[in-house]
Amino acid sequence: MARLLSTCLRWPLMLPLLRPGLLAPGLLFATHCFAESPIQPLHTDPVWLTLGHYQQAMTGGYTSQADDPDFFLSPAGKHSPKDELDATLRAIQADGEGDSHARCQFPARAAWLQQQFQLELPPMACPAFDQWTATLNAEHVTLVFAASYLNSPSSMFGHTFLRLDPPQDDASTNLLLANTISYAADAAAHDNELLFAYKGIFGGYPGVTSVEPYYEKIRLYSDIEHRDLWEYRLNLRPAEVARLLAHTWEIRNRNFDYYFFDENCAYRLLALIDAARPGTDLIGEVSTHAIPSDTVRWVVAKDLVAEVHYRPSAATSVSYALGQLPVAQQRLAVALARGALSVNAPDVAALEPADKARLFDATYDYVRYQSAAKKWPREHAAPVSHDLLVARSQISATTATSEPTVPAVRDDQGHNTFRASVAAGRRADRNFTQLTLRPAYHDLLDPPAGYRHGAELEFLRVDARYYTDNQSLELEQLTGVAIRSLSTRNAFFQPLSWQVGFGGRRTDTGSKRVLAPYLEGGVGGSWALGSNTQAFALATVDAEIDDDLNKGYDLGPGADLGLVFQHHTVSALAGVKRKAWLVDNLQRQDQLYVHTNWHLSRAVSAFAAFTREHHFDRYHTLWHVGLHVYF
Amino acid sequence: MKKLIAGAILLGVSTMAFAQPGCGVGAMIWKGQSGAAPHILAATTNATFGNQTFGMTTGTLGCNTNESVQSLALYMDNNFDKIARDMSRGNGENLDTMAVLLGVEQADREAFRSLLQNNFATIVPSADTTSGEAVDSIVALMLQDEVLSKYVAA
Numbered sequence: 001m002a003r004l005l006s007t008c009l010r011w012p013l014m015l016p017l018l019r020p021g022l023l024a025p026g027l028l029f030a031t032h033c034f035a036e037s038p039i040q041p042l043h044t045d046p047v048w049l050t051l052g053h054y055q056q057a058m059t060g061g062y063t064s065q066a067d068d069p070d071f072f073l074s075p076a077g078k079h080s081p082k083d084e085l086d087a088t089l090r091a092i093q094a095d096g097e098g099d100s101h102a103r104c105q106f107p108a109r110a111a112w113l114q115q116q117f118q119l120e121l122p123p124m125a126c127p128a129f130d131q132w133t134a135t136l137n138a139e140h141v142t143l144v145f146a147a148s149y150l151n152s153p154s155s156m157f158g159h160t161f162l163r164l165d166p167p168q169d170d171a172s173t174n175l176l177l178a179n180t181i182s183y184a185a186d187a188a189a190h191d192n193e194l195l196f197a198y199k200g201i202f203g204g205y206p207g208v209t210s211v212e213p214y215y216e217k218i219r220l221y222s223d224i225e226h227r228d229l230w231e232y233r234l235n236l237r238p239a240e241v242a243r244l245l246a247h248t249w250e251i252r253n254r255n256f257d258y259y260f261f262d263e264n265c266a267y268r269l270l271a272l273i274d275a276a277r278p279g280t281d282l283i284g285e286v287s288t289h290a291i292p293s294d295t296v297r298w299v300v301a302k303d304l305v306a307e308v309h310y311r312p313s314a315a316t317s318v319s320y321a322l323g324q325l326p327v328a329q330q331r332l333a334v335a336l337a338r339g340a341l342s343v344n345a346p347d348v349a350a351l352e353p354a355d356k357a358r359l360f361d362a363t364y365d366y367v368r369y370q371s372a373a374k375k376w377p378r379e380h381a382a383p384v385s386h387d388l389l390v391a392r393s394q395i396s397a398t399t400a401t402s403e404p405t406v407p408a409v410r411d412d413q414g415h416n417t418f419r420a421s422v423a424a425g426r427r428a429d430r431n432f433t434q435l436t437l438r439p440a441y442h443d444l445l446d447p448p449a450g451y452r453h454g455a456e457l458e459f460l461r462v463d464a465r466y467y468t469d470n471q472s473l474e475l476e477q478l479t480g481v482a483i484r485s486l487s488t489r490n491a492f493f494q495p496l497s498w499q500v501g502f503g504g505r506r507t508d509t510g511s512k513r514v515l516a517p518y519l520e521g522g523v524g525g526s527w528a529l530g531s532n533t534q535a536f537a538l539a540t541v542d543a544e545i546d547d548d549l550n551k552g553y554d555l556g557p558g559a560d561l562g563l564v565f566q567h568h569t570v571s572a573l574a575g576v577k578r579k580a581w582l583v584d585n586l587q588r589q590d591q592l593y594v595h596t597n598w599h600l601s602r603a604v605s606a607f608a609a610f611t612r613e614h615h616f617d618r619y620h621t622l623w624h625v626g627l628h629v630y631f
Numbered sequence: 632m633k634k635l636i637a638g639a640i641l642l643g644v645s646t647m648a649f650a651q652p653g654c655g656v657g658a659m660i661w662k663g664q665s666g667a668a669p670h671i672l673a674a675t676t677n678a679t680f681g682n683q684t685f686g687m688t689t690g691t692l693g694c695n696t697n698e699s700v701q702s703l704a705l706y707m708d709n710n711f712d713k714i715a716r717d718m719s720r721g722n723g724e725n726l727d728t729m730a731v732l733l734g735v736e737q738a739d740r741e742a743f744r745s746l747l748q749n750n751f752a753t754i755v756p757s758a759d760t761t762s763g764e765a766v767d768s769i770v771a772l773m774l775q776d777e778v779l780s781k782y783v784a785a
Contacts, residue, residue, distance in 0.1 A: 176728045177706075215710060215728070223713075361720060368712055382758035385712070389719040393751030396721070 042116060043082040047278045051109050051247060053256070053271060054081050065263060067206070068255040073102060089113055092121065099128045108246035108275060133245050136179050138164035141241055141276070143232040143269070144180070145296050146221040147411050148452055158292040158411065159221070160266045163214055163231070164245075176215045181248055183209050183256075183268035207258035209251050209268065218311070224372060226315035230410060232299065235306040236276055244276035266292040273304065280304070291440065296412040310406040318369045320404035321362035322492055329355065333363045334491055337370070339384050343391040353395050360392040366492060414450020415602055415630040417441050423607070425624020432465045434476065434624060444484065444573055445597040446628070447605065448566040454486035454497075454526060454534060475515060479503040486536050486564065488528040497526040497536055509548045510585055510616045516546035522560060533565045542579055554584040572596045589615040603630050700770055700783055702732040707762040715755055721748035733782045742778050
C-alpha cells in the first residue's frame with residue numbers, strides 16, 4: 001500500500017549518521033569562501049554553483065547534487081562546473097528555437113550567462129515555459145511550515161514547502177488555488193522497512209520537485225494530520241520571484257537523490273531561495289542535518305520574511321470552538337455528535353439563534369474531525385452531519401465563529417534544538433559532575449514556548465559523569481531515541497498517552513552498575529488540571545540486556561504516575577515510578593522523582609533534579625543541579 | 632504500489648482530472664509532470680459527508696461546456712465537506728474560492744453566498760448527495776437568479 005509520510009525526517013530512521021560526508025560538517029558547503037576572490041573564474045561564481053547545485057568537497061573538487069543526466073549539458077557536468085558552464089554557453093548560443101532549446105530548458109542559467117557575458121541573443125519564445133509561468137501567476141513566494149502536532153512527536157521536525165501567491169488585488173484568484181512547490185522522495189513500495197531506512201540514510205531514493213494546489217496541502221496537513229500551518233511570506237522582489245520560477249523549471253522533474261537528514265524536503269527549497277536571491281547562502285547554514293523548523297529560523301534570520309500568517313489546523317480550530325461553548329452547550333455538542341440528541345430537541349431549540357449557530361458549527365467540525373481522526377463510521381457521521389448543516393443553513397446569523405488566537409510564540413521562535421548541559425550532583429555517597437549533549441530536540445522540561453505541550457522527542461543524547469572520588473569518567477546514559485506524548489483527555493477527545501525509547505544506561509545488578517542496552521515503552525492517559533498542568537498515568541514495560549544479569553536479560557513491567565507543569569518561566573515534572581523486574585533478580589525498583597527547570601532566557605535554563613530510589617532493599621538518593629544552554 | 636515520503640503529494644484521482652487537456656484551471660500546470668505523476672497515488676480522506684465521487688448526473692459538464700463550472704466541479708469534488716460547511720454558514724474561505732472559480736465579481740458575492748445558504752437543503756438534499764449533483768443544483772439555482780445567471784451560462 002501507498003504510504004504518505006509528511007515529515008521530512010522519520011524518527012525510526014534516525015540511526016547512526018554514517019553517510020560519508022555527513023561526518024564532515026562545514027566542509028561540503030564552502031562555496032561562499034570564493035565570493036570575495038578578485039580573480040575568480042566564472043565557473044566558481046556562487047551563482048553558477050547554486051544553479052548547478054554544486055558542492056565543494058574537502059579535496060577542492062566539485063560535485064553536483066543533481067542525480068540526473070538530463071540536468072547537465074556536458075557529459076562531465078556532474079563534477080565539472082567549468083565544463084558545464086562552457087557547454088551551457090555554447091548551447092544557449094546555438095541555432096534553433098522553441099521548447100527544446102537550451103535557453104528554454106535552462107532559463108535561469110541562460111539569463112545569468114547572458115548578463116555575465118553581455119550576450120546579444122535574439123528574442124526567443126519558449127511556449128511551454130512561458131505558459132507555465134503565466135499559469136503559476138506568482139507575485140510573491142511564501143514559505144509554508146507545517147508545524148508538529150499533538151500526539152505525534154515524530155512530526156516535531158515539521159515540513160516545509162513553497163507557495164506561489166497570485167496578485168492579491170486580483171479578484172479572479174485566491175490563495176487556496178495558489179500553487180505550491182515541494183520536494184519529496186519517491187520510494188518503491190516493494191522495499192521493506194530496512195531497505196527503506198538504508199536508502200533513506202545512504203541515498204537511493206529519487207527526489208522529485210512537484211507543483212500542486214495549496215488546497216491539497218491544506219487538506220493533507222491541516223485536515224488529515226491536524227498540523228497548524230505557518231505562512232512566511234518572503235520579501236522576494238519580482239525579478240527574484242521570476243528567477244525562482246525559472247530555476248524551479250530547470251529542476252522540475254529532475255532527480256536529486258533524497259536523504260532524510262540533509263538533502264531533504266527543506267534543503268532543496270533553501271537552494272531555490274538561494275537561486276532567487278544570489279548571496280543568500282541558506283545552504284551554507286546546513287551542516288549535518290536540515291530540520292525544517294531550523295531552516296525556517298535561518299530564513300527568518302536572513303531577513304527574508306515580510307510577514308507571517310497563522311492557519312490553525314482543523315483540530316486546533318475545533319478544540320478552540322468547543323472550548324468557547326458554555327459547559328451546558330458542550331454537553332449538547334457531545335450528544336448531538338453522538339446522535340443522542342436531535343437538532344430539533346427542546347434544549348437546542350431554546351437557544352438564541354447566534355448560540356445555536358455556534359453550537360451547530362462547532363459540532364459539525366467535531367464530527368468531521370472525529371471522522372477523519374477516529375474513523376467514525378460514515379453511516380453514523382453522514383446523517384448527523386447533514387442534519388447539522390441543514391439546521392445551520394436555516395439560521396441566517398453569519399457571525400463568523402471566532403478564530404483560534406495566534407500563538408504568542410511561533411515554532412521558529414522557540415528554544416534552539418541543540419542542548420548542552422553541565423551539572424554537579426551526588427549519587428548515594430559519591431559526588432560527580434555531569435556533561436550532557438543532546439543534538440535534538442525538546443523534552444517536557446525545556447522552555448515550552450513554540451513547542452507542543454506534553455510532547456517530548458530526544459535523539460542521540462549522551463550523559464557522561466565524572467566521579468570525583470576515584471576520578472573516573474563514566475558514560476551514564478546514551479539515549480538513542482526517547483519519545484513521550486502526553487495528550488490530555490476530555491469529553492470530546494480521548495487520545496492515548498504513550499512513550500517509547502531505547503539506548504544504553506547504567507543499571508544496578510545488585511553488586512555493581514553496568515551499562516546495559518534498554519528498550520522501554522508505556523501507554524496510558526493524561527488529564528489537564530489547568531492550562532499549564534497535567535497529570536498522567538502510564539503502564540510501562542522495560543527490557544534490559546546485559547551479560548552481568550544472570551539470564552542475560554531482564555524484563556520489568558511497571559507504572560509511572562506523575563504531574564507535569566509547563567510554563568514559560570518554570571517547568572516541573574514530579575511523580576512515582578515502579579518497575580517489577582521479573583526475570584533476573586525479582587526485585588522491585590521504586591522511585592520518587594522531582595525535576596525542575598527555571599527558564600532564565602530563551603537560550604539558558606537552570607535545572608535541579610532529585611530522585612529517591614528503593615532497589616535491592618537499599619535506598620539511594622540522587623540529586624544534581626546545573627545549566628542547560630540551547631544553541 | 633509506491634510509497635511516497637515527505638512531500639506527500641496528493642495528486643489524487645480527482646486532481647488528475649485537471650490534467651485532461653483543456654479542462655478547467657490548472658490543466659497546464661500538471662501537464663508535463665509525467666515524471667512525477669506515475670509515482671503518485673491518491674490519499675483518500677474518510678469523507679465525513681457527501682459522496683466524493685466525481686459523479687456528474689446530467690452530463691452537462693463535459694469538456695466543451697462552461698470551463699469555470701468544470702473548475703468548480705473539480706474543486707467541490709476535493710473539498711465537499713468543507714464547502715458544504717461554508718455553504719450552511721453563508722461564509723468561509725471556500726465560498727470565496729468557489730466565487731473565484733465561477734468568476735463571480737465582488738459586488739455579486741453577497742448574493743452568491745446568500746443563495747447557497749438559503750438553498751442549502753436543495754443543493755445538498757441528503758447525506759448521500761454527490762459533489763456532482765450539488766454542482767448541478769448550484770448551476771440550476773444560479774441560472775434562475777437574475778444577477779447570478781450570467782456566470783454559469785454555457
